[in-house]
Amino acid sequence: xxxxxxxxxxKTYQQGKIVVTALGxxxxxxxxxxxxxxxxxxGSGKTTLLNIIGGLDSADSGRVTVxxxxxxxxxxxxLASLRxxxxxxxxxxxxxxxxxxxxxxxxxxxxxxxxxxxxRRERAKNILDDVGLEDTYDRRPAELSGGQQQRVAxxxxxxxxxxxxxxxxxxxxxxxxxxxxxxxxxxxxxxKKKVTFIFSTHDKMVMDYARRLVLIKDGLVAGDEIxxxx
Amino acid sequence: MxxxxxxRNIWRNPKRTAVIMTAIIIGVWSMIFLGALxxxxxxxxxxxxxxxxxxxxxxxxxxxxxxxxxxxxxTDPEVVETALRETLPDGAQWTSRVxxxxxxxxxxxxxxxxxxxxxxxxxAGISFIGKAVTEGRYLRDxxxxxxxxxxxxxxxxxxxxxxxxxxxxxxxxxxxxxRAFRIVGIFKAEMQATEKQFVFVTKEAAQHMLKLKNGIxxxxxxxxxxxxVRHAADNVSAALPSADxxxxxxxxxxxxxxxxxxxxxxxxxxWFVVVFIAMGFGIVNTTLMAVFERIREFGLFKSLGMKPMxxxxxxxxxxxxxxxxxxxxxxxxxxxxxxxxxxxxxxLSALASGLEYAxxxxxxxxxxxxxxxxxxxxxxxxxxxxxxVYPAVKAAxxxxxxxxxxx
Numbered sequence: 001x002x003x004x005x006x007x008x009x010x011k012t013y014q015q016g017k018i019v020v021t022a023l024g025x026x027x028x029x030x031x032x033x034x035x036x037x038x039x040x041x042x043g044s045g046k047t048t049l050l051n052i053i054g055g056l057d058s059a060d061s062g063r064v065t066v067x068x069x070x071x072x073x074x075x076x077x078x079l080a081s082l083r084x085x086x087x088x089x090x091x092x093x094x095x096x097x098x099x100x101x102x103x104x105x106x107x108x109x110x111x112x113x114x115x116x117x118x119x120r121r122e123r124a125k126n127i128l129d130d131v132g133l134e135d136t137y138d139r140r141p142a143e144l145s146g147g148q149q150q151r152v153a154x155x156x157x158x159x160x161x162x163x164x165x166x167x168x169x170x171x172x173x174x175x176x177x178x179x180x181x182x183x184x185x186x187x188x189x190x191x192k193k194k195v196t197f198i199f200s201t202h203d204k205m206v207m208d209y210a211r212r213l214v215l216i217k218d219g220l221v222a223g224d225e226i227x228x229x230x
Numbered sequence: 231m232x233x234x235x236x237x238r239n240i241w242r243n244p245k246r247t248a249v250i251m252t253a254i255i256i257g258v259w260s261m262i263f264l265g266a267l268x269x270x271x272x273x274x275x276x277x278x279x280x281x282x283x284x285x286x287x288x289x290x291x292x293x294x295x296x297x298x299x300x301x302x303x304x305t306d307p308e309v310v311e312t313a314l315r316e317t318l319p320d321g322a323q324w325t326s327r328v329x330x331x332x333x334x335x336x337x338x339x340x341x342x343x344x345x346x347x348x349x350x351x352x353x354a355g356i357s358f359i360g361k362a363v364t365e366g367r368y369l370r371d372x373x374x375x376x377x378x379x380x381x382x383x384x385x386x387x388x389x390x391x392x393x394x395x396x397x398x399x400x401x402x403x404x405x406x407x408x409r410a411f412r413i414v415g416i417f418k419a420e421m422q423a424t425e426k427q428f429v430f431v432t433k434e435a436a437q438h439m440l441k442l443k444n445g446i447x448x449x450x451x452x453x454x455x456x457x458x459v460r461h462a463a464d465n466v467s468a469a470l471p472s473a474d475x476x477x478x479x480x481x482x483x484x485x486x487x488x489x490x491x492x493x494x495x496x497x498x499x500x501w502f503v504v505v506f507i508a509m510g511f512g513i514v515n516t517t518l519m520a521v522f523e524r525i526r527e528f529g530l531f532k533s534l535g536m537k538p539m540x541x542x543x544x545x546x547x548x549x550x551x552x553x554x555x556x557x558x559x560x561x562x563x564x565x566x567x568x569x570x571x572x573x574x575x576x577x578l579s580a581l582a583s584g585l586e587y588a589x590x591x592x593x594x595x596x597x598x599x600x601x602x603x604x605x606x607x608x609x610x611x612x613x614x615x616x617x618x619v620y621p622a623v624k625a626a627x628x629x630x631x632x633x634x635x636x637x
Contacts, residue, residue, distance in 0.1 A: 051630075051631055054533070056532075056533055056629075056630040056631050056634070057629070057630075057631040076537075076538060077537050077538065077539075080532060080535050080536060080537045080538075081535065081537070082535075083532075083533060083534065083535040084534070084535020084536075085535070087535075089533050089534065091530075091634070095526070095530045095634070097235070097527065097530070098242075098527075099235065099238035099239055099242060100231075100235065100238075104231060104234075107231065108231070108534065109534050109535065111231050111232075112534065112535055112536055112540070113535075156534075
């Protein structure tokens, strides 16, 4: 079953007087439970594609369906609701809420979903334990290392059991050892919880971990390699 | 956690929060404290006006107010007394007076004055004169020749206790009536003009001099509750023949003070609005700065699934906390300021002549009115939240991508 379907997705940006084509007509289907890397050089359009799949940005034309919902017919509020209940995000710059502790950051999405306090606290603690942060519940992002912050971001992305996790260059700000640990953790989550992971990356290590590698070049799919289990 | 988040966010930049909070504190303080000063001034003016032979209600012969001559006296005070007795609430006090314009003179000086014949025992509970005699003594019922005059008139006439003063006025026969009185008491009043204007004798002495028999010029009433004035005046008026009598409240008797009170009311609310406009710009500016500093964070909120309305609520919650703390401290400071001045008031004796012209007391005691406090707080709170809507909507309108990629 396809959890993501993109059909002839096009997107252009205006940079001053120049029109830049970010996506020139991408068609792509991703199956549920996939561990997929969208790889390509900077400016190839992979982050734009990820943003469009996540409903953070809109396509100029084409059709995007995520977990059965067609994004181009949805308004901002419906898109917010889709993201809240179906999509987890992991960003290159971690993007944790600085005034909340690690535990509260993980709880935040469940708070928006209306999960009762006791339940969300227990689930947040369990997921932080799973990512190896059992001693950092009360620490704020500024008191955590980059790797720890990205683990909290992963915990936040998966704590509410989303159908899909979108990770934009999640290892870019981490050293290779920390990055590998994080990828291993996400792979385990993918296998254990059957969460679909889609990465945008130009990190070879991420590409090696992916069970499917989609190459994006000049706003088009330039290659699609399905590996064992992808 | 939404409120927790808002609370922690306002302390991310403590200096900025402190600056806007200080503006709110000063604004609220100035609204309530200056409002209390203005209320104190107007209360003093009303108090002076009422105690200076006005009372809450007066009954006159019809025509007396337009032409206060002896011919417009009430010849049968018992009719009025009966009406008052039957209609006024328990605790109401009243007294009758003879009041005519007269000329006072001694060997060296002459001055126009208001010659007032009073019932000493009843008058003491109604007007200022009962407690105003500072030298000599107050009038007694059997004082046939005694007169009480103001300190300023005594100084002007270069006279003193035990000395004589001649009063001259027109009697009911339209003849000039004159009589010598001996000064038995000297009074001091809130305003020097009062000391120069009024001289007091017993009602019987005045009636005798003016050949008034039982006639009186006015009946002055003090009520236990000032709020009942209009209702009581209407009742008294209904109980008297309208062709012969007119009943007026202090607001009608003191039109200048009534006009000033209305101006003060309007001025105070204009002041509230002016203070708020200054404060409102500060609130908008601070909230906008806080929003623009956290554009990426709002992008994150949106990408996590926060709906635009929730973001507006989040920003408004931050303004709510700042307004709550600011107004609370502002209220406390203003109450403390009023409390500190409640004992001795603000002494403006140095400006006494100017104040007298406006009918103001020399000492102002600030008076807090609950509805002024409520209005000041509501103005700051509701308008404060309203002006915060603009930055809040701004925060909610960023698209996630433009917010997340904001440098």
